Amino acid sequence: MGLSWQQGPLSAGAIGRFLTPDPLPQRLLFAERLRRRMRVQFHDTSVADSENVVLLHEPGRYPVAYFPRADVDEQALVASDKVTHHQDLGDMAWYAVHAGDRTAERAAWEFIALPGHAAELQGRVAFAWRAMDGFYEEDERIFGHAADPYHRIDIRRTSRSLEVRSGDTVIARSGHPVVLFESGFAPRWYVPRADIDETRLHPVEGRTFCPYKGLCDYYDIGDAHRAAWSYRDAYREVDRIGDMVSFEPDQVEVHLDGRRLDIEPGQTVIAHGIDRGLDVDEVRAP
Template sequence: MPLPWLHTPEPGVFRGKFLVPDRLPERLSYREPLRRRLRVRFAGEWIADSEHAVLLHAPGRFPVAYFPAGDVRVEVLEFRQRTTVHPDLGRTAWYAVRVGDRVHEGAAWQHVRPPEHAADFANLVAFSWRAMDGFQEEDEPVTAHAADPYHRIDVRGASREVVVSVDGRVVAKSRRPRVLYESDRDPQWYLPRADVDETLLRQESLRTTCPYKGVATYYTVGRHAGAAWSYVDAIAESAAVADFVAFDPNKVVVQLDGKRLHDVLGRRGAKSGLDRAFASGR
């Protein structure tokens, strides 16, 4: 049961049409078993290890992973008398995570008073992705946030001409691009570095992570910051674009077979969930 309306790039943006007679509810959250072994590491120790983790899909948010309390080392959790209210799951208690001398405030939470239809969340614990040392599915790291089982990456080789220019100057030109198709986003065209004038790229310090592609390195092109990016060491499912360079058609001129691309919904993904905003509880 794919739920694309839960993670569209912008609220209210739909790529298709739901064939239902009535309007969809404005908020609709969805839980499902992850069906994969998921582990959490902190201060050099495994503090959660479960084959029964649960994913929460909430409107406009990346999915969040929850662990049955029985699969968590509960002795590492310290309640600080801080609570917030989740819009769907009610009263939420926040915990510090402590292992030895290392402690991280607000790094875990539990919904202590969920509504009756979501009662099982009272026995589930979630951890901040940013606060932990790492999450792994079996022995493979998962970066940024819990992977969405409905999110797909497909890379295809192409012979179409892609020309990139800025201020009238050609930055890249290729007839051997690779196009990356990603759920809920427009196609992204990646060019081999040999077809890019790298003297026109200035590497930035900015890095972002994606559970489906890896770590992105960004470049300024001309006066435009973040106008190009590359997954230098892309993970397996996106390996075909490893060290290729993509350009943002909203910042520089990108032409595909002579036609300029406009208003591409690319890297503007869903908002982070509680697992990223551990300090604020939002």
């Protein structure tokens, strides 16, 4: 997902390569100014508010926002004696975050021994995403992690033939699926419900959350657990897949133009956790 997550170009599992004569370092970190106003909320208090945020992309991690100390409420930071070591960026000092009658331990950190080539992060503080009550761009809450400007979703309609089978049973057959291309992932094929035998889809408890698409519902098909999924209330940016269904090619047979799809690199999704205090209505709000 994006620049350094899943199979992005700076991730450990990148599917492409940089065309350079010499090999690049195994770990490349990338920092850049976000160019968006960002706020951090904790206990009805804005503990950080800045238009000068630096975003750090680190292999295998979501992007992290770093705020200049001048834009952080110093009274909200409580120094601790906890110091850890980052393999690329040196020692990290940890802080509790305090506001009102609430304290979140180890909820913020700052690099205190940066190498010279990482000066962009000097004098900046980052906040643990799930320890805070919310992160905002202007007045809109941002879910999951700091917005990754390199994450992209494209949805395309197609007249290709898609068929889904479980054993000898046809679950879906469509001549007009849509395909979703998402940064760092293999293509996902979505089928209109009118082209599906919905009696074969058995809803299961438990949803996951995508910061870019919304809440995801899952279905068992026979003995295949969570073999299909749907964003029934997809965010408006991706509403073309709203209430359509996609199928896992390693759980059921998915045939595209007569060719059976295999599990591809990037096809397996690493589920994203839920933010603090995040309820269904708020997730649906965007």
